[in-house]
Amino acid sequence: QKEVEQDPGPLSVPEGAIVSLNCTYSNSAFQYFMWYRQYSRKGPELLMYTYSSGNKEDGRFTAQVDKSSKYISLFIRDSQPSDSATYLCAMSSYSGNTPLVFGKGTRLSVIA
């Protein structure tokens, strides 16, 4: 079993839809959870950074962490064609310079 599992998709939604992206993990030592967006031929860009369980909202994006279920989610409201990208979840045990463990990424297309 991989440490972090993420459905690679692809996921295609109409403009304005609510998008739900998810990851599960097996390592209970993970405490810091991140979502990155990666456009084609670009490096990952940090979208959301959360610690432990709970919700965090930033504009149209909401990150949820359920440590008891080892499950994290990213919700995108009012999705736009510019949100079309690959979304990667990442996790680490500490907040300092510890290696990130990434999921495979979910490829999202938002159709106008």
Next chain:
Amino acid sequence: DAGVTQSPTHLIKTRGQQVTLRCSPKSGHDTVSWYQQALGQGPQFIFQYYEEEERQRGNFPDRFSGHQFPNYSSELNVNALLLGDSALYLCASSTTGGRSNEKLFFGSGTQLSVL
């Protein structure tokens, strides 16, 4: 601020050759990490450099080596290239200290193709 810059952007090599990839960190950053991203996969940690020393290493063979210079820039070297080394190589920079991962910035990567 130019962010994290990597060179070259694309590279084609043949099996058995050696390659060097370069990275300049974001201004003010002193720690450089390298990741390998195979097609359709998430990035995998190779190693991290701080104060010109390798501080942490992922599950990669000794064919992968690196260096950090006094100006914090870094190189990734891969010897005896295999077809399976074909991937996007990402450099990420950060500062030391708590919550460093929140301030991790990635470059656009070097796309390496091994034929």
